[in-house]
Each structure stands twice: as structure tokens, then as C-alpha cells.
Amino acid sequence: xxxxxxxxxxxxxxALKEYVVKRVGKLDKFLDGIADVTVVLVVEGDSHKVExxxxxxxxxxxxxxxxxxxxxxIDLVVEKLEKQIEKxxxxxxxxxxxxxxxxxxxxxxxxxxxxxxxxxxxRFAIKPMPVEEAVLQMNLLGHSFFVFSNAETEQVNVxxxxxxxNYGLIEPEF
Numbered sequence: 110x111x112x113x114x115x116x117x118x119x120x121x122x123x124a125l126k127e128y129v130v131k132r133v134g135k136l137d138k139f140l141d142g143i144a145d146v147t148v149v150l151v152v153e154g155d156s157h158k159v160e161x162x163x164x165x166x167x168x169x170x171x172x173x174x175x176x177x178x179x180x181x182x183i184d185l186v187v188e189k190l191e192k193q194i195e196k197x198x199x200x201x202x203x204x205x206x207x208x209x210x211x212x213x214x215x216x217x218x219x220x221x222x223x224x225x226x227x228x229x230x231x232r233f234a235i236k237p238m239p240v241e242e243a244v245l246q247m248n249l250l251g252h253s254f255f256v257f258s259n260a261e262t263e264q265v266n267v268x269x270x271x272x273x274x275n276y277g278l279i280e281p282e283f
Contacts, residue, residue, distance in 0.1 A: 110137045112146045119152040119179070128180060132187045133161065139194045140165060150179060159186045170194065235265065243268045244276055 112130045114121055129148050137143055143163055151158040158175035159182040170193050174185040237260040238246070247255035247268055254269040259280070267279040 110134060110143050110146060112148060114148045114150065117149060117151045119150050119157075121150060125150070125179065129183055132183050135187065136163070136190055136194065139191060140198070152179075157182050159183050161186050161190060163190070165197075168197070170197070237263070240266070240268060240278060 110133075112133050114126045114129050129150075133146055133148060136146075143165060145164065147162045149160040151160065155177055156175045157177060157179040158173065159179070160173045161171065163170040170190060172186040172189040172193065174182045174189060176182045176185065235256065235258045237258045239260050243255050243257040243259075243266070246257070247253075247270070254267055256265065256267050258264070259266045262280070264281055266281075269277050269279070271277050
């Protein structure tokens, strides 16, 4: 596992980097296939924030924690990621069990899946618009995200409201 540790407004000392590598390295025993982990350490005033991003099998696991102590933030974010990994592995196991049950009972599953389900599908026409208009539309609707066709790139994009009050844009990469 390759752990990349970066710092914003903080000097990443060897001791801090070794602690991050040690704590994040424990995640490897929970999930195979972790190649790269990006850890960003941020100091904003009295807040010590840790952001961890782990790409796994086409999915991205991400955790973020902020406390008054950088080491405590690291511990909390690792605990959060462990819970996410357990949840992820549980979903995979339930899907496999449901597939096995369907096969065993001639295509009918007698096992109900736990957790959130897809309960609604919404369809709407996507009109080309600039990013600024998409942000305006999102705010007018009172949503935290908005899917639109970018007039400049002619691709489907998503604009979203970030926790810090700013906006983000998700563009497809081919």
C-alpha cells in the first residue's frame, strides 16, 4: 500500500507521517486491493482536519475528521473508514448470498436485502447550460446538487454545494 501524505498549512514531520502510515496501514488487513491512499492534513485556526481518500475496485472510500489535535483526527478518520469498509464488505456479502439464494431456488430470492433501497426514479429533460446557470438552478430548486448538460463541453456534469459553502463540479473523465 502506497500512502501519500500531504499537508496544507502544516509541516508534515517524519513522526506525523510515520503515525499516518501506521494507522492507515491497518486498513489493508480489512480490504485487499488497496494500492494508493491519499491523506491530506489541514490546519485551519484551531481545527486539525484529516482527509483520507482510498480508491478500491472502482469505488472511492473517503473519510474526513476534524478535532483540536491532529493525532486524534487521524485516529477518528481511521475508525470511520474501518466502519465504511465493514459496510462495503457486508453489502458485497449480501449480494453474493442473494445471488446464491436465487440460483438455489430457481431464480426467486427469499432473502430480503437490508439497508437503503432505491424507492424512486425521476426523469427530466436535460438542457444545455453554462455552469453558472446550473448553480442558479440548483439554488432555485433548493437542492444540494444539480445534473445538467454543460453547454461548453457538451457532457453531462453535476454541480454540488460543498460543506464549506462553495460549489463543486463533477465532470466525466474518459
